[in-house]
Amino acid sequence: MEPDWLDESELKTWEGFLAAGTMVNRLVEQQLKQDAGLSHPQYEVLVRLSNAPEGELRMTELAGVALTSKSGLSYQVTQLEKAGLVRRRSCPTDDRGVVAGLTDLGWVKLRAAAPGHLAMVREVFFDGLTKAQLEGLADGIGALVGRLRDEG
Amino acid sequence: MEPDWLDESELKTWEGFLAAGTMVNRLVEQQLKQDAGLSHPQYEVLVRLSNAPEGELRMTELAGVALTSKSGLSYQVTQLEKAGLVRRRSCPTDDRGVVAGLTDLGWVKLRAAAPGHLAMVREVFFDGLTKAQLEGLADGIGALVGRLRDEG
DNA sequence: CCTTGGTCGTTCCAGTTTGAACTACTGGAC
DNA sequence: GTCCAGTAGTTCAAACTGGAACGACCAAGG
Numbered sequence: 001m002e003p004d005w006l007d008e009s010e011l012k013t014w015e016g017f018l019a020a021g022t023m024v025n026r027l028v029e030q031q032l033k034q035d036a037g038l039s040h041p042q043y044e045v046l047v048r049l050s051n052a053p054e055g056e057l058r059m060t061e062l063a064g065v066a067l068t069s070k071s072g073l074s075y076q077v078t079q080l081e082k083a084g085l086v087r088r089r090s091c092p093t094d095d096r097g098v099v100a101g102l103t104d105l106g107w108v109k110l111r112a113a114a115p116g117h118l119a120m121v122r123e124v125f126f127d128g129l130t131k132a133q134l135e136g137l138a139d140g141i142g143a144l145v146g147r148l149r150d151e152g
Numbered sequence: 153m154e155p156d157w158l159d160e161s162e163l164k165t166w167e168g169f170l171a172a173g174t175m176v177n178r179l180v181e182q183q184l185k186q187d188a189g190l191s192h193p194q195y196e197v198l199v200r201l202s203n204a205p206e207g208e209l210r211m212t213e214l215a216g217v218a219l220t221s222k223s224g225l226s227y228q229v230t231q232l233e234k235a236g237l238v239r240r241r242s243c244p245t246d247d248r249g250v251v252a253g254l255t256d257l258g259w260v261k262l263r264a265a266a267p268g269h270l271a272m273v274r275e276v277f278f279d280g281l282t283k284a285q286l287e288g289l290a291d292g293i294g295a296l297v298g299r300l301r302d303e304g
Numbered sequence: 305c306c307t308t309g310g311t312c313g314t315t316c317c318a319g320t321t322t323g324a325a326c327t328a329c330t331g332g333a334c
Numbered sequence: 335g336t337c338c339a340g341t342a343g344t345t346c347a348a349a350c351t352g353g354a355a356c357g358a359c360c361a362a363g364g
Contacts, residue, residue: 005270009290014273016293019218021173023300026352039320059343067174072321074344079320096329096342118157121166128299129292136288137296138161140281141168144289147280148175191350211313221352226314228350248312248359 024124031120036113041067041076043117046085046110049102056101058091085109176276183272188265193219193228195269198237198262201254208253210243237261 006014029040036043044067049055063073077100080086085106091097102110129137158166181192188195196219201207215225229252232238237258243249254262281289 006273010278013286013290013293014277016290016297017173017176017277020293020296020300021169021177022218024169024296025173027300041320060341063343065171068320069322070343071323071345075320078344091342094330094342098343121158124300125166125169125296126162129295133288133292133295134165136285137292138165138168140285140289140292141165141172143281143285144172144176144277145168148172148179148276193350212311215313220350222313223315223353224351230314243312246312246360250313 027124035116050110056099059098179276180272187268202262208251211250
């Protein structure tokens with residue numbers, strides 16, 4: 001006997017959720033790579049840092065936002081360091097720790113990349129939605145994220 | 153002067169959208185790998201094939217659903233072929249073409265993997281949403297997918 | 305026929321991702 | 335002090351990824 005499978009509407013929602021995530025990511029990725037030479041994860045790192053005091057953050061805090069695994073973050077920060085956009089220094093209060101911080105060039109690069117990125121986000125995400133759809137989507141997403149954050 | 157940046161609510165929605173996609177994908181991926189030894193893309197291929205007549209589909213049709221690039225699909229099908237779950241044969245009506253089809257073992261594997269996968273999808277996605285939230289989410293996703301499918 | 309522009313699928317490559325070690329350190333218990 | 339379980343971050347191997355280049359084929363026009 002089959003377990004209760006997804007009904008037609010559920011299936012469409014689930015597949016749509018996966019497809020939308022994939023497609024949106026791909027478009028954003030391409031825009032960033034083309035216009036700024038950054039990958040999406042790299043851009044995310046710059047943004048997180050720019051929102052932190054002094055533009056600095058512990059590695060763990062950076063990874064905690066679930067963009068990638070610890071090792072993935074290590075790799076990306078190394079790339080950004082090679083590009084001169086980010087600098088590592090050891091954490092003064094914990095000798096195990098490392099804090100990554102934006103360099104001047106990092107700030108410049110981020111400011112230069114932001115408008116193009118923003119335009120793409122609007123184009124592929126917000127512009128396609130009515131106000132009501134956006135509200136509904138936001139509500140659902142909020143519920144999802146809240147739940148996922150709890151159960152790990 | 154700054155371009156019109158996302159307001160607080162928009163930002164939360166956008167970041168949530170990315171985070172939800174990432175987290176859900178990770179959990180599904182882990183479940184499949186652990187319980188069935190399949191990656192999510194591989195499972196997707198099996199599902200698409202199982203929904204096609206005779207359990208067979210042209211490579212292009214498989215790739216068209218935006219799971220991966222052409223080369224990525226080629227790779228995954230090769231992996232599935234090595235595992236004995238999928239078989240390739242040349243397309244009778246087009247000598248360039250290749251049709252991939254489920255083997256008996258492929259059907260068995262898929263049927264065995266489906267319940268666990270379904271349970272995980274319910275757990276991380278549907279169970280966290282009220283009926284109203286699900287409707288809103290479905291509506292928004294539908295709009296997004298419709299729009300993205302058009303503009304490539 | 306024979307081009308010619310296009311499609312199909314694979315292969316190659318360089319970049320990226322992941323989990324599993326591994327080292328170095330922390331902070332509490334004793 | 336000295337354990338010791340746990341955490342921070344890096345490094346490694348193995349897998350996966352997308353794009354570009356490729357050979358094979360189709361199909362429309364002359």
